[in-house]
Amino acid sequence: xxxxxxxxxxxxxxLTERKVMASRCTSCGALWLPPRPICLTCKADQMEWEExxxxxxxxxxxxxxxxPMPMIDAGYGRDNPYCVGIVQVEEGPRIGAQILGVDxxxxxxxxxxxxxxxxxxxxxxxxxxxxxxxxxxxxxAFRA
Amino acid sequence: MAQGKRRLGRGVAxxxxxxxxxxxxxxxxxxxxFAEAFTDMKDSVDKGFEHQDIEALYVGNxxxxxxxxxxxxxxxxxxxxxxxxRPARKIEDACASSSVAVRDGLIAIASGLYDMVLVGGTxxxxxxxxxxxxxxxxxxxxxxxxGSVGFTFPGLYAAMATAHMxxxxxxxxxxLRVAIKNHSNGALNPKAHxxxxxxxxxxxxxxxxxxxxxxxxxxxxEMEFLNDPRFNPVIAWPNTLFDxxxxxxxxxxxxxxxxxxxxEFTDVPIYIIGTGQASGHNLHDRDTLxxxxxxxxxxxxxxxxxxxDPGDIKMAEVHDCFTIAEVMAIADLGFFKEGKEAAVxxxxxxxxxxxxxxxxxxxxxxxxxxxxxxxxxxxxxxxFQQMRGEAGERQVTATDIxxxxxxxxxxxxxxxxxxxxxxx
Numbered sequence: 001x002x003x004x005x006x007x008x009x010x011x012x013x014x015l016t017e018r019k020v021m022a023s024r025c026t027s028c029g030a031l032w033l034p035p036r037p038i039c040l041t042c043k044a045d046q047m048e049w050e051e052x053x054x055x056x057x058x059x060x061x062x063x064x065x066x067x068p069m070p071m072i073d074a075g076y077g078r079d080n081p082y083c084v085g086i087v088q089v090e091e092g093p094r095i096g097a098q099i100l101g102v103d104x105x106x107x108x109x110x111x112x113x114x115x116x117x118x119x120x121x122x123x124x125x126x127x128x129x130x131x132x133x134x135x136x137x138x139x140x141a142f143r144a
Numbered sequence: 145m146a147q148g149k150r151r152l153g154r155g156v157a158x159x160x161x162x163x164x165x166x167x168x169x170x171x172x173x174x175x176x177x178f179a180e181a182f183t184d185m186k187d188s189v190d191k192g193f194e195h196q197d198i199e200a201l202y203v204g205n206x207x208x209x210x211x212x213x214x215x216x217x218x219x220x221x222x223x224x225x226x227x228x229x230r231p232a233r234k235i236e237d238a239c240a241s242s243s244v245a246v247r248d249g250l251i252a253i254a255s256g257l258y259d260m261v262l263v264g265g266t267x268x269x270x271x272x273x274x275x276x277x278x279x280x281x282x283x284x285x286x287x288x289x290x291g292s293v294g295f296t297f298p299g300l301y302a303a304m305a306t307a308h309m310x311x312x313x314x315x316x317x318x319x320l321r322v323a324i325k326n327h328s329n330g331a332l333n334p335k336a337h338x339x340x341x342x343x344x345x346x347x348x349x350x351x352x353x354x355x356x357x358x359x360x361x362x363x364x365x366e367m368e369f370l371n372d373p374r375f376n377p378v379i380a381w382p383n384t385l386f387d388x389x390x391x392x393x394x395x396x397x398x399x400x401x402x403x404x405x406x407x408e409f410t411d412v413p414i415y416i417i418g419t420g421q422a423s424g425h426n427l428h429d430r431d432t433l434x435x436x437x438x439x440x441x442x443x444x445x446x447x448x449x450x451x452x453d454p455g456d457i458k459m460a461e462v463h464d465c466f467t468i469a470e471v472m473a474i475a476d477l478g479f480f481k482e483g484k485e486a487a488v489x490x491x492x493x494x495x496x497x498x499x500x501x502x503x504x505x506x507x508x509x510x511x512x513x514x515x516x517x518x519x520x521x522x523x524x525x526x527x528f529q530q531m532r533g534e535a536g537e538r539q540v541t542a543t544d545i546x547x548x549x550x551x552x553x554x555x556x557x558x559x560x561x562x563x564x565x566x567x568x
Contacts, residue, residue: 008288034289051552060310060433063381064294068279071294084294086303086428089324094428098294107381112310126280126292128210139293 006047015138020054020118022093023047033140052091053092054118056142061085061099063107073124083107085131087116087142101138101144153252155403157413158565160189161528163521165512166337166373166394168270174208177395178221178266185264185397187530190410193399199258201232202249205264210280211271211368222434235516238284239465241265241397242396243561246417250398252554259280261403264397267515275393277391284555295345298380298388300427300556301466305382307433312483316382319467320370321491323386323510326464327495330507332538335511337392342366349375352441376432376474389468391511396521398528412532418452418564420445426555435481436557439476442563447478450547451563454478458545459566460501461523462509463553470495473551475505477562498542505530505538511560519559520552531567 006023023035024063027044033052038045062085063098064071065078076082081102083099100119103109119141128135145389162184164177165338172180186193205217214220215234222232223490235245244266249263269277276442282291284299295303323342330336331344341346354360370376376384398407406413422445424430424438431437447453454477462477464470473484479501481491489495495510499560506512506526507520527548529535545567 031355036298060303060307060381060427061567062295062299062306064296064299064302065276066274066296066298067294068274068282068291068296070292074273077296082294084299085457096293096295096426096428097292105376111305123292126287128276138336141293 004022004049006035007115008034011035012137015120015140018120020052022050022091023034024050031091031093033089033095052089055091056087056088056116058099058114058116058144059086059088059094059110060112060130063104066068070124070126074077083110098139098141099144100141107122114144116144119143145216148342150445151159152250152426152449153256154252154254155415156400157251157403157415158398158524158528159406159409159413160185160193160399160523161504162186162188163335163396163525164394165335166515166522168261168268169268169393174214174217174266174268174395175203175220175224175339177268177393178203178264178397179224179335179493181264181266181395181397182262185399189399190412191408192357193260193409195226197260198230199484200249201228201230201251201260202245202261202263204237204245204521205234206238206241206267207280207283207516208238208268208476209356210283211268217266224422227262228318237559239463239514239516239519240552240559240561241517241546242553243558243563244421244554245419246398246400246521246524247561247563250416250419250554253400253402256383259402261400263400264312264395266395266517267517268393269391269515270393290426291430294379296464298383302380302383302428302470302486304433305468306471308471308487311434312487314471314484314487317367318473318487319387319489320367321469322470323370325364325490326504326508326510329505329538330511332536333507333512336507336511337390338511339507341359342370342386345532346534351377374497382493383466389465389509389514392515394513394515394518394522396525398521398524399470412567414528414531415566415568416563417449417494417566418446420449420562426558427556435472436560437552438557438560439473439551439553439562442560446562446564447548452547452564456547457501457549458547459505459540460549460551461506461508461526462503462551464504464510465514467510469553470503474501477549477551492529497538497540502540504538505535520550523550523552532566
């Protein structure tokens, strides 16, 4: 497998292949999701890719009716809210993502500690300029 | 290399402080808001000052590029107040922009480079539809891994609120009591965006419902009103409308001078005796979601430099962009224990204007308003007035405020500034 650089674009490319890829520091072994080029723990800059299982636990969340433009363009709004949260993956790191398969009409029923697995969604890009914003890209999500 | 004790090269004092009226100001631009704050500041300098003695300008501004399609806010603010050709710069650090601007001006004087600088901030936020303002604010998140996956600012703090509720049993009613407290303070602030108590808001809504001929709601008290989703809808669960600060236009500024010349301008200068600033990770890379680590670090630096501890602080203006933010702030600053003790402090009256630790006597961001690039400087305007006994109806009288503190968070804790002030 060709080694991709430790960039956000590479992380996105792996998402289109439905893979959740993290970077592991070859110096101290720390694991980073999203991947980083420089290790926060030991500051070394030699990383290797590691595919994660995609299993994790919900540690914090919210349900939003007034979202940013990419979510509005994806059809979300006051009458169709969505859940977004912080997930701790079983390998250790945490990441923010949309949470699918939860009762967004009753946020009080959504529980921290819920087991989730990686899923992949396609939405527009984050940008103020419409031509740029309409470019579709893959996002990591998790499903309860 | 471990960082040793940090000291300012020389002392710095605030000798003037002013702000524009906060609110929805459709008829006025960022720079004009700043000019309004400057005029107000000028009137506050007891013995006056020579305009040409201002040597530099540091202006906080978060998003004029988005809200006004205008960059270079430093130069524009210098120009409108007649400060050109003095060096001017804009500082952007999200909601902490103006605290960072003040700190940079302070450091410039402490370094010996200047004797007098003007510092502050301005923000015009009401010019975009709410969808785009939500987007503009979310640009202060990590847009790659937070904003674009769906987090908004109310949402980021809501996530912290769910973690706090899970860890400590904090309730939404605990949070709403922060809003009730801050509105009761802000009702006495003529510059506040919404100078009304929650009870007054409630009565206004009931009167409006009656006017429209619909059924008139009968709430027994403010809590019942705030728990009525028809009048206090969810923005980002569990954050409701009244957990969130408003979208506000406003500006604030301060005149800083070297300590040795401070009494040329006033007999009551307010000295900045401690300053701290730290950066923080995005939410997902933090060890905790129930406090703001950068705020704790900034507070440690400020306390250490000032040589005081949390018990010495007589009042504080803290960053209550959302109700949960004040709960975390008063713990991060060491005033209350993290968890339920901090969560119920407002409800128990401990942080009231006449309580043991008055917090946000200005009304806070929640009631006074949060023009993001001006907020830190506006906190300092309140501190300047309170420490000099000039805060009118909302003056803290239970204690003599000789030491005070402000706490200003950039974004969701990726920047934090804490400063400590003394009246001698």
